[in-house]
Structure formats: C-alpha cells, structure tokens
Amino acid sequence: MWRRVASLSSSISSSFLAQTASRLNTWESLTTGIAQQAKGVIAPKEKTPFITFVLGGPGSGKGTQCIKIVETFGFAHLSAGDLLRREIASKSADGAMILNTIKEGKIVPSQVTVKLIQKEMELSDNHKFLIDGFPRTEENRVSFEQIIGVEPNVVLFFDCPEEEMVKRVLNRNEGRVDDNLETIKKRLTVFQALSLPVINYYSEKGKLYTIKAIGTEDEIFEQVRPIFAAFETVG
Ligand SMILES: Nc1ncnc2c1ncn2[C@@H]1O[C@H](COP(=O)(O)OP(=O)(O)OP(=O)(O)O)[C@@H](O)[C@H]1O
Numbered sequence: 597m598w599r600r601v602a603s604l605s606s607s608i609s610s611s612f613l614a615q616t617a618s619r620l621n622t623w624e625s626l627t628t629g630i631a632q633q634a635k636g637v638i639a640p641k642e643k644t645p646f647i648t649f650v651l652g653g654p655g656s657g658k659g660t661q662c663i664k665i666v667e668t669f670g671f672a673h674l675s676a677g678d679l680l681r682r683e684i685a686s687k688s689a690d691g692a693m694i695l696n697t698i699k700e701g702k703i704v705p706s707q708v709t710v711k712l713i714q715k716e717m718e719l720s721d722n723h724k725f726l727i728d729g730f731p732r733t734e735e736n737r738v739s740f741e742q743i744i745g746v747e748p749n750v751v752l753f754f755d756c757p758e759e760e761m762v763k764r765v766l767n768r769n770e771g772r773v774d775d776n777l778e779t780i781k782k783r784l785t786v787f788q789a790l791s792l793p794v795i796n797y798y799s800e801k802g803k804l805y806t807i808k809a810i811g812t813e814d815e816i817f818e819q820v821r822p823i824f825a826a827f828e829t830v831g
C-alpha cells in the first residue's frame with residue numbers, strides 16, 4: 597500500500613526531519629503532507645510517481661488501450677469514470693448526484709473525482725499510473741495539481757472521428773446509463789467545449805502525444821507502444 601504507517605522513531609532529531617522534509621519529492625503531497633511526515637505518521641514512497649493522463653472523446657478507445665498498456669508496461673489503471681460508477685454502486689452520499697451528472701453527460705465536481713483518484717493512488721503499490729478520462733476540464737486539471745501536487749509526465753490523446761466514437765459507444769453493450777444517443781451528443785459537446793482546451797494546454801506544454809485512434813485495437817496500440825518504450829529506456 598502506498599500510504600503506510602511508519603515506524604519512525606520519535607527520537608529522530610528535528611534537524612534530521614527538516615532535512616528529510618526538504619528532500620521529499622512530489623509523492624508526499626499525495627498524502628496529507630510534509631507535516632505528517634515530520635510527525636512520523638507516514639513513510640515516504642520510495643519511487644517518484646510516473647503519471648499518464650489518458651484523454652479522448654467518448655468511445656475513442658481510452659479504456660481499451662489502457663488494458664494493453666497495463667499488460668505491456670505494468671501501470672496501475674485508474675479510470676475516473678469507473679471510480680465514479682463505483683461510488684454510485686456503493687450508494688455513497690455523492691452517488692445520486694454522480695448518477696444524474698453522468699446521465700446528463702456533464703462533469704462531476706472536481707473535488708469529488710480528485711479525492712477518489714487520490715485514494716486509489718494512495719492504496720496502490722505501483723508508482724506508474726494511467727489516469728483514464730481525467731482531466732476532463734480545466735477545473736479538473738487545476739484541482740488535481742492543487743490536491744495531488746504533481747503534474748503528469750505524459751498525456752495521451754486518442755483522436756477519433758465523431759461518427760466512429762458514436763458507433764463504438766452505441767455498440768458497447770455494457771449497460772452504461774450514458775451509452776445512448778441523447779447522452780452521447782451531450783458528451784461530445786462537453787468534450788469539444790471543456791476537454792479540448794485541456795488537451796491544447798498539454799500540447800503547449802510539450803507533454804501531449806496524439807494517437808490516431810482509428811484502425812484495429814492492435815494497430816492503435818502500435819502507436820502507443822513506442823511512447824512508453826522510450827520512457828522505459830530512459831529509466
Ligand atoms: N480500435 C477499435 N475499433 C473498434 N472498436 C473499438 C476499438 N477500440 C475500442 N473499441 C470498442 O469501442 C467501445 C468503446 O471503447 P472504450 O470503452 O475503450 O472507449 P473509452 O474511450 O474508454 O470510452 P468512454 O469515454 O465512454 O469510457 C468498446 O466497446 C470497445 O470494445
């Protein structure tokens with residue numbers, strides 16, 4: 597588990613703690629922070645996180661390609677949509693609000709989604725994360741930076757024509773409440789208005805890798821593979 601109770605000795609000097617705190621890498625902001633480290637409550641994670649945001653319109657094939665990335669490169673896959681659907685299924689306090697938002701093809705308040713992602717990251721033993729379907733809006737993006745305190749290393753954008761996305765979603769057959777023509781149209785509008793600006797932001801930052809998301813699943817993965825292979829070589 598990422599967040600472990602540490603057995604740091606209470607006899608550790610304050611100067612040592614100050615030095616340690618100053619060396620803490622970005623991992624620590626995932627937890628409740630340096631203050632708790634200094635109190636000896638939480639042990640730092642050994643490895644720097646490697647974060648990939650996976651973006652693209654509804655049905656562009658994000659989830660499908662994430663499965664292949666996990667199999668090939670050993671990432672932990674955190675799908676924002678799956679985490680939200682799990683909240684609905686667990687009948688949590690936010691469940692009804694999340695269900696209505698998803699049915700409307702709108703975006704759940706960032707605080708809710710980021711907290712779910714944060715919890716999963718903390719529970720994971722992995723340090724390589726694929727965060728699928730997030731950030732969907734500038735608000736999502738800023739909220740992640742503020743709460744988690746890290747930026748992505750890589751941003752993948754699955755670029756797919758609208759008619760292909762609609763066809764795939766309508767054929768998905770997984771019983772999702774948003775897989776109907778009415779909601780898909782709304783989701784496509786939200787994607788254009790709110791998600792494309794986030795994609796442009798990462799393009800300007802030089803972090804964006806655009807994948808032409810047409811062809812077979814294997815053909816598309818052959819565009820994805822070299823991106824992660826290059827990072828593996830770097831170390
Ligand atoms: N290259 C492909 N060719 C044809 N169908 C595909 C391809 N990739 C994925 N699919 C199918 O399209 C549907 C949507 O794919 P997937 O669920 O991966 O998309 P997504 O981007 O995660 O969508 P959403 O944002 O709605 O979760 C699935 O039924 C999947 O099996």
Ligand SMILES: Nc1ccn([C@@H]2O[C@H](COP(=O)(O)O)[C@@H](O)[C@H]2O)c(=O)n1
Nearest residue numbers: 676677697698701702703704729730732
């Ligand atoms: N960052 C996000 C991600 C998703 N949602 C809501 O969930 C719906 C389904 O998401 P998928 O990634 O599984 O397609 C999406 O349409 C949103 O309603 C969200 O609010 N914020």
Ligand SMILES: [Mg+2]
Nearest residue numbers: 658659677729
């Ligand atoms: Mg998906």
